[in-house]
């Protein structure tokens with residue numbers, strides 16, 4: 103027997119319309135390449151409807167795709183809704199990936215329209231020769247701020263939405279329809295796509311925006327720092343409007359002074375960012391004596407934050423740290439540390455250091471190498487798995503890659519211990535990737551680039567701990583017989599092939615790398631060499 107509730111689909115247009123009706127005047131603030139825009143949810147919804155109308159008049163609809171290569175701005179926010187609201191999906195390409203990976207992810211989805219902003223025009227020009235399907239570039243800028251560019255078929259976003267009607271009625275969609283696509287950088291090879299549905303996105307936003315996680319309300323103002331291309335900005339474009347929070351989007355600008363100014367001037371209450379940003383901000387706050395205004399909690403994740411940072415925010419500024427764990431495949435944050443508002447002392451600090459507990463809708467477990475569940479005893483480490491209403495069940499157009507176990511759990515590649523009360527502690531990473539300042543550095547890509555130098559026979563890249571960036575890459579290379587090259591020369595060679603910020607500070611040359619039975623370099627052994635001082639970072 104079915105219940106008799108209305109069968110009203112969980113779609114993103116309902117989220118934006120809820121905000122437009124109930125939180126119409128709540129500010130939506132955006133900075134983009136010197137353009138400052140102050141708008142609200144009423145206007146955001148109206149402009150998203152105009153965009154949806156214009157795009158559907160062009161024939162975009164069910165099963166369609168468009169892409170964005172852009173920073174967080176009000177137009178990018180509108181794009182999520184305008185595109186998904188007509189049954190198409192938005193691929194938010196990550197401008198921080200290696201250029202060939204950006205081009206790969208854009209080509210993989212085979213769409214014809216790419217939305218860019220003035221700060222990604224140069225990058226787009228650079229990858230243009232690699233783009234196989236894109237025919238049109240929509241620049242998200244005001245008409246009088248359109249940048250000069252060599253790109254073909256460029257139009258202004260404002261001209262596009264001008265063609266649309268703000269009275270556009272959202273079509274009724276199946277809630278399982280795809281709404282957005284984000285790519286993860288895997289352990290080896292090319293990035294893999296997580297294709298999110300309306301249902302998963304709405305449910306995840308509902309749960310993770312609520313108590314024991316983001317605990318949002320219309321009293322909050324969120325500084326939207328996580329890129330919309332990272333787990334769709336950790337969910338901010340969705341639970342922000344859903345809970346009526348003010349949104350402040352800084353565009354590309356990530357300099358501490360500017361961001362700190364926003365926190366104070368815009369009355370930010372919730373600050374989400376990777377630990378590096380919070381550590382810089384702390385230092386800046388202490389040096390300038392500016393304080394943190396209304397900021398009362400910060401969300402951090404992507405990598406574990408240092409205890410010192412958590413303590414300083416709490417003791418000196420009364421700001422609590424909520425530490426979240428999540429990955430592209432979990433849609434938004436999946437687990438959140440929390441302490442009672444009244445808890446204090448070392449116990450509360452210790453709780454903030456853990457990865458916390460799952461928000462409703464996501465379950466976690468650890469298993470051994472044979473996929474047998476392990477005890478939640480606070481000491482046994484195992485492979486972390488997750489399942490739930492919005493956890494990835496497959497990768498986009500990659501049926502050959504298993505994302506989940508035979509019994510329906512998604513394997514995360516993280517190694518964890520779980521307490522009897524289900525608190526998660528990430529203890530290691532099974533995947534050979536480096537996370538520096540919250541962004542992935544792909545070791546296979548750098549190894550491949552190093553081996554392109556005629557003097558290099560083999561190369562391995564491993565993560566070394568770093569006080570500011572959490573991890574930095576170290577390159578260990580074997581040279582060909584009689585070949586010579588200095589670390590600086592190798593770095594110079596790499597500079598043309600990989601993003602600048604990937605360049606390894608530490609490079610070691612060894613006569614031979616340790617290999618396992620299948621011929622794979624044993625990175626565990628390299629890490630041991632590092633600990634033993636056999637190689638130095």
Ligand code: AMP
Nearest residue numbers: 286403404405406426427428429430528
């Ligand atoms: P991504 O798919 O790029 O979002 O990266 C997800 C991965 O980042 C996870 O599988 C972890 O390895 C790492 N990660 C995310 N959050 C945390 C955290 N709070 N502590 C430690 N590692 C984390």
